[in-house]
Amino acid sequence: MSSTPAVPLIAVAHGSRDPRSARAVAAAVAAIRTRRPDLDVRLCFLDLSAPSVDQTIDTVAVQGHSAAVVVPLLLGRAFHARVDLPGLLAAAALRHPGLDLVQAEVLGDDDRLVEAVRDRAVAAGATLGDPEVGVVLAAVGSSSETANARTAAIGPRLLAGTGWSGVATCFATAGPALPEAVSRLRSRGAGKIVIAPWFLAPGLLTDRIDATADVHAPDALRADVIGAHPLLAEVALDRYRAGAADLFTAVRTELSA
Incomplete structure (x- = not known):
């Protein structure tokens, strides 16, 4: 049948x-x-x-x-x-x-998508056990502080199972911005910065983040969006x-x- x-x-x-x-x-x-x-x-x-x-x-x-x-x-x-x-x-x-x-x-913010971002960071050159790695989780941002706090809460989950020194969240349309996130990571001893987009696809906002990184973290590794x-x-x-x-x-x- x-x-x-x-x-x-x-x-x-x-x-x-x-x-x-x-x-x-x-x-x-x-x-x-x-x-x-x-x-x-x-x-x-x-x-x-x-x-x-x-x-x-x-x-x-x-x-x-x-x-x-x-x-x-x-x-x-x-x-x-x-x-x-x-x-x-x-x-x-x-x-x-x-x-x-x-x-x-x-x-x-399904755990599997957090894992996908971690995979993108590794593909960009971040070794999972490297304590010098600090990851900037770059997201859109919102006028809602509650929404931004939910996004920031992804950081510890992204860090889980790694030896990285930390994850700091930045937003393209709100604060904290990328320079502040990079500064926080460097203060924790991160010598290798990886910028990992919490985006499904590239666009004007990811370009804005990249342009800021060109100025404030030109040596940072750039991970891909979640994509496919x-x-x-x-x-x-x-x-x-x-x-x-x-x-x-x-x-x-x-x-x-």
Whole structure:
């Protein structure tokens, strides 16, 4: 007996004017497809890149699908995850009453993504057991001190299992900035600085961080963004599976009502 086909996974990324960002996210989504070749995976963007969320959902509906799981490829539950995307999905539900949509959890600060950043730092030249290594975890930043504190709390987790002298967090759009983070690490005895982006994809903000590093830490090693790391695909598929379970639970509840 044939199994029921899985519902589509709609991966939603932030979007950027920088074409490198879309390419990096597309590579990450390609890695998801490689892990699940049986799954219909669509990529769309909240802003500045195409296709849009609306365009992708409309296409899914026109093609006859009755349900889909929307996975936000986001590292935090800020405005886009809490307000913007739910609003888009609510409007889509009105346009397509026969299409059930469920928004899965964001990727967030999953331990596997922290591990992916550690892998990127090692690939850039940071030896795990080297006590001279100090890592600058470079993130977007927020107007919310609580959100910035959550990001800063990733530092000790990134340090776990290494011999590095420390991890200091900096932000591209808030304080502390990169020079302060580098100064903190050097005061702890770090002789080798590694800048590790807490970003899924490159763009204008990672360029801003790099430009600051060119001035204040020109010898620092530069780690890559998380990008198409295999663990990102793993986390995204876990979010999809949880969302699909919620979707089928809701459908069963409606049928039994």
